Amino acid sequence: MNNTIVWTIAGSDCTGGAGIQADIKTLHNLGVKACTVITAVTAQNSSGVLEINSVSAEVLSSQLNALSAELPASVIKIGLLTNVQQVEQIAERLTFYKGNWPQAPIVVYDPVAIASCGDHLTEEDILVAIKTKLLPLVDVLTPNNNELQKLSGVYAFSWQCLARAGQVLLDLGVGSVAIKGGHIDIAAGYCVDYCTDGEHNYWLASKRINHSNNHGTGCTYASAVSACLAQGFLLRDAVSIAKAYINQGLSHQSLIKKARQKIENGAVWQGGWPVQAKYFPKVLVAHSTMANALDWQLGDNICSTYTFAKNFPSTACQSLGLYPVVDSVEWVKRLLAAGVKTLQYREKQLTGEPLSQAIEQVVLLGKQYNARVFINDYWQLAIKFDAYGIHLGQEDLLKADLAKIKSVGLRLGISTHGYYEFLQAQEYQPSYIAVGAIFPTKTKDMSNQIQGTATLARLVKLNTETPIVAIGGITLNNATEVLNTGVGSIAVVTAITESKSPESVIESFEQIFECC
Ligand SMILES: Cc1ncc(COP(=O)(O)OP(=O)(O)O)c(N)n1
Ligand SMILES: Cc1ncsc1CCOP(=O)(O)O
Ligand SMILES: [Mg+2]
Secondary structure: OOOOEEEEEEEEEOOOOOHHHHHHHHHHHOOOEEEEEEEEEEEEEOOEEEEEEEOOHHHHHHHHHHHHHHOOOOEEEEOOOOOHHHHHHHHHHHHHHHHHOOOOOEEEEOOOOEOOOOOEOOOOOHHHHHHHHHHHHOOEEOOOHHHHHHHHOOOOOOHHHHHHHHHHHHHOOOOEEEEOHHHOOOOOOEEEEEEEOOOOEEEEEEEOOOOOOOEOHHHHHHHHHHHHHHOOOOHHHHHHHHHHHHHHHHHHHOOOOHHHHHHHOOEOOOOOOOOOHHHOOEEOOOOOHHHHHOOOOOOOOOOOOOOOOOOOOOOOOOOOEEEEEEOOHHHHHHHHHOOOOEEEEOOOOOOHHHHHHHHHHHHHHHHHOOOEEEEEOOHHHHHHOOOOEEEEOHHHHHHOOHHHHHHOOOEEEEEEOOHHHHHHHHOOOOOEEEEEOOOOOOOOOOOOOOOHHHHHHHHHHHOOOOOEEEEOOOOOOOHHHHHOOOOOEEEEOHHHHOOOOHHHHHHHHHHHHHHO
16 A cells, blocks of 8 residues: 555545445555544444434534544545535635645545435535535546436436536536536446546446445545546546446455345445456447447547547467657668667658658668557558558547558557557557656656556556557666566667667567566
């Protein structure tokens, strides 16, 4: 566990399955420290919620004072608030923390209006206070279907309604909304989560897992999102990991024999960090097989000009080895002569005829040396000159004719930066998936997108069929650490282009590949 602190401000559930107890388990399981502020002591069991004993304003205040004096949080997760006074008190505190702490905390609010057992835990009038006082301070709101309807007034019977409900909540001042699809019945047999910040929209689909032990899934989900945000994951990655964590928990308990269910008290199972591909959701990509099956046609990744395509030609080897990325015909010539077998031409200056001529030469050189030469960005020219392959970034993907690239037999590599984009890239079944930036790099602005080797190792394990390429800040000094993640290919720019002796750097990289 690292020293990252998450506060959970929520109610205690004596069964241990939901509320504060679920939050602590999730936060610990996902590697962060949990501090608690109890809002109410509930008495509940399989018959329902029997009693709610709200703590007084003084008790709430003294817990907050104690923590803020010594253990400020990077994320504050809020669950059950039982009355208007508590909502106002917490809103006041959040305003202070956001304005006065050296680093403003991220606020995640799971609007526990109705527990998953169906009992009403809060009064109707609290809604007004939540909407006017609390929501404007919330960075991430995680409603289920009931809570969504209560807060937005929109009943989600279609994908468009779901998007509209999200917008209503954003209009109330929330930073982002992550709507849990567990109780939404738009697509039979599937749970589709929808996350939006108004600018970007993320849709994550998983097969519905039939389960009886689902108590505490809402608290668990919001805590999982909080744990990921506290560790620096972007929201799109946090919601992807949290959905996998829930799928893992729900899948596990379906294995529990009936006799044990009583002992488990109906609670969702709390596993460790989800590592198995089967628990991760699919990203909905416009016109993909999954999107068509769900009759879904929304999203940022809609490809308006061209049709969707997947299953690109293979590179015929799982490990592409050392993969230099260079910006001139001279570099291409020099590196191919030095024995490099995978290479990318990434030209950002030339245009028009000089660009066209350069790409033609690079493709020819690749054929002469029987090497895998990828062209970055310029997919039309790559097709025109019959390149070995094309490398496209996230935005490039939306503007490229993927069906054409596939039909002429060009390989396709896709850039990704974290879990969400990795899951999205998988939908295209590309020839390889690049993950970056692994370390800070001066070659390209990658702020907020540094993955580290721990995340790389987890992503490599999620897909053992597609070659994975690591890129960003990789040098001879850290190459062994990178290869120890199991990744088969390393892409580098400055490690080679800024070296006094590129040929000897290539040789040293080859030796490291042989040793790992
Ligand atoms: C192997 C590899 N990985 C990532 C990139 C980056 O591509 P992209 O995100 O499109 O950014 P630009 O390189 O076009 O600036 C890459 N080129 N190669
Ligand atoms: C193009 C690109 N995409 C992600 S990081 C990066 C730059 C890698 O350059 P370097 O190897 O010099 O860090
Ligand atoms: Mg690009």
